[in-house]
Amino acid sequence: MRRVLAAFKIALRALFRNKTRAFLTMLGIICGVAAVITTVSLGQGAKAQIEAQIASLGQNVIQVGSGSVTRGGIHTGWGSAGTLTIEDAEAIQREIPGVVGVSPEVRTSGQVAAGNANWFTQVLGESADYFSIRQWPVALGEPFTEQDVRSVNKVAVIGATVADQLYPGEDPIGKVIRIRNAPFIVVGVLASKGFNMFGQDQDDVVVIPYTSAMKRLLGQTSLRSIIVQAAGPEIIALTQQQITELLRQRHRITPDRDDDFTVRTQQEIAERATEASETMRNLLAGVAAVSLIVGGIGIMNIMLVSVTERTREIGIRMAVGARGRDVMLQFLIEAVTLSAIGGALGILAGVGASKWLTYSQGWPTATPLGWILISVCCSAVVGILFGFYPARKASQLDPIEALRYE
Amino acid sequence: METNAVIRLEDIHKVYQTGEVEVHAVRGVSLEIRRGEFVAIMGASGSGKSTLMNIIGCLDRSTRGRYLLDGTDVSELDRDELADIRNQKIGFVFQGFNLLSRTTALENAELPMLYTHRRLSGREQREHALKALELVGLAKRAHHHPNQLSGGQQQRVAIARALVNDPALLLADEPTGNLDSQTSIEIMGVFQRLNDQGITIVMVTHELDIAHYTKRNVIMRDGRIVQDVQVEKRLKADEELERLRREQQAVQLAP
Ligand SMILES: Nc1ncnc2c1ncn2[C@@H]1O[C@H](COP(=O)(O)OP(=O)(O)OP(=O)(O)O)[C@@H](O)[C@H]1O
Ligand SMILES: [Mg+2]
Numbered sequence: 001m002r003r004v005l006a007a008f009k010i011a012l013r014a015l016f017r018n019k020t021r022a023f024l025t026m027l028g029i030i031c032g033v034a035a036v037i038t039t040v041s042l043g044q045g046a047k048a049q050i051e052a053q054i055a056s057l058g059q060n061v062i063q064v065g066s067g068s069v070t071r072g073g074i075h076t077g078w079g080s081a082g083t084l085t086i087e088d089a090e091a092i093q094r095e096i097p098g099v100v101g102v103s104p105e106v107r108t109s110g111q112v113a114a115g116n117a118n119w120f121t122q123v124l125g126e127s128a129d130y131f132s133i134r135q136w137p138v139a140l141g142e143p144f145t146e147q148d149v150r151s152v153n154k155v156a157v158i159g160a161t162v163a164d165q166l167y168p169g170e171d172p173i174g175k176v177i178r179i180r181n182a183p184f185i186v187v188g189v190l191a192s193k194g195f196n197m198f199g200q201d202q203d204d205v206v207v208i209p210y211t212s213a214m215k216r217l218l219g220q221t222s223l224r225s226i227i228v229q230a231a232g233p234e235i236i237a238l239t240q241q242q243i244t245e246l247l248r249q250r251h252r253i254t255p256d257r258d259d260d261f262t263v264r265t266q267q268e269i270a271e272r273a274t275e276a277s278e279t280m281r282n283l284l285a286g287v288a289a290v291s292l293i294v295g296g297i298g299i300m301n302i303m304l305v306s307v308t309e310r311t312r313e314i315g316i317r318m319a320v321g322a323r324g325r326d327v328m329l330q331f332l333i334e335a336v337t338l339s340a341i342g343g344a345l346g347i348l349a350g351v352g353a354s355k356w357l358t359y360s361q362g363w364p365t366a367t368p369l370g371w372i373l374i375s376v377c378c379s380a381v382v383g384i385l386f387g388f389y390p391a392r393k394a395s396q397l398d399p400i401e402a403l404r405y406e
Numbered sequence: 407m408e409t410n411a412v413i414r415l416e417d418i419h420k421v422y423q424t425g426e427v428e429v430h431a432v433r434g435v436s437l438e439i440r441r442g443e444f445v446a447i448m449g450a451s452g453s454g455k456s457t458l459m460n461i462i463g464c465l466d467r468s469t470r471g472r473y474l475l476d477g478t479d480v481s482e483l484d485r486d487e488l489a490d491i492r493n494q495k496i497g498f499v500f501q502g503f504n505l506l507s508r509t510t511a512l513e514n515a516e517l518p519m520l521y522t523h524r525r526l527s528g529r530e531q532r533e534h535a536l537k538a539l540e541l542v543g544l545a546k547r548a549h550h551h552p553n554q555l556s557g558g559q560q561q562r563v564a565i566a567r568a569l570v571n572d573p574a575l576l577l578a579d580e581p582t583g584n585l586d587s588q589t590s591i592e593i594m595g596v597f598q599r600l601n602d603q604g605i606t607i608v609m610v611t612h613e614l615d616i617a618h619y620t621k622r623n624v625i626m627r628d629g630r631i632v633q634d635v636q637v638e639k640r641l642k643a644d645e646e647l648e649r650l651r652r653e654q655q656a657v658q659l660a661p
Pocket of ligand 2: 455456457579
């Protein structure tokens, strides 16, 4: 133990003597660790943001889409198959006890106009439950009602962006909006939600009763999807299962055949969305890890030079009784100290860079503690790994030959 | 059992293999050195003195032969055991000093204690090293770096380092090779005092007058011992220094 302490002292002193070189050697590790920490922080921040946005889809939401996601191995588009009907939606509402809200959904996009202004936007056909399921209140006016849906009324609730485009500086409530030339009355303006995780403007939307959309705009009888809200998180899985059973029965699907619809929980949607960002993050972290290895090679290089330069010193130490192990320890500690200090500085730099990105670019970042620990361990391991070869080389020197070295 | 020999060499050979050529540096040396002796090994350049010294100092191994140090057969020990012997039993003074250049005299003297098994606190180490420096008359320069010291002073630091672990055997390869004659005599004075205290000393030199300060002269030629004599008219370093001083004063007073 005392010998370890002595080796530590010698190593530190040797590093201190050559500050510039020590710093330059550390730079590789510093950059590697900083890169790892920054990418992971960015990834973590993005993940947290995605999760927040998924949560904003509403609580305990289950989506039922027409068509199976993979049918016969072929990926068919969400909602393209036309297998869901209004009766399906009504059956879910009626027969499954844990369901508190249902919104049959159709979608289209098209030109909307008011006066001289017109705008291209997305049109959603939904039920009156939609606003409560998505926890999306109106900022002005009122949402449309169940009565409006039943009576196929030509009423619309418009997003904040659409309101700005069509009615700049005016109160849109009660005004006419022509959707694909069909006149609707604006009854409400939605509260602004901003951009979603894919960079889309969520306020660029017009919501109308699904009945009106199907009859007056689309002339279709099938739904794109059904949005279902369960009473609580604990019954989501059960509700998902009940919906599947109900729809299989209603669609007369024999047990040997696949579903012609897809039931997804919010959980699954969230997982799918974070999966992509996680893959990206891991890829970047991998690249950063490679730079850590490059830093390790830098350490090995300098340690080899250092061993050669200090051959005489090694000879002297051996001549007065240092064992191979003592010399090895001295150089190993030097390498590990280099990489550990480099790692610590790298963490500081990485956390600093993340904070700066948040500050200057507005990118969300979060540095997970686990990754800091991983970086510390990695850089120590890099030091041991790449310091080992030079240290062993030093320890195997012959004392007489080392002393004779010029 | 086998007398009280500190060093016992039996038919030692050393062959260097440099590429195709074999250099037979030591060819069958047998030698016995007892406790308390002060031996000078002499001979022409290339006669194998340093090679033999390195073997005696456990820095190098013989190609053939047996070497008993304090009764243990050194030829059979491994690297680590040899390192321990160098650390505890032997103090080695090199011709080129071989000090660590960026550390102080005191730290140089402390160096062997970093590698001992004895448990010494930092303060005890410091005290030991200071005592060793005092012994060679250099306590005042303890905090100087080697490049701030004269050749003689550097050699004293090297001797202090060799003495710090209280070795039974002090080995020196041309300890006065780089020094002027007065400094050389001063170093011999240090050696004589250590020898009087009971330390066995073996020293290589090619200067005949330096050899007169020792008790026994061993002469080598071509890797063999050709002569082994006791010194008859042994010089005392103190007296010689006194004489030198008087002569110098006389020169200064003369005009
Ligand atoms: N490492 C080595 N490899 C090959 N030959 C060597 C080596 N060291 C010494 N020799 C040879 O061994 C012989 C003895 O060398 P050594 O250094 O022992 O002589 P020496 O008596 O100490 O000479 P000097 O008085 O010049 O120091 C010389 O011929 C030398 O060339
Ligand atoms: Mg020599």
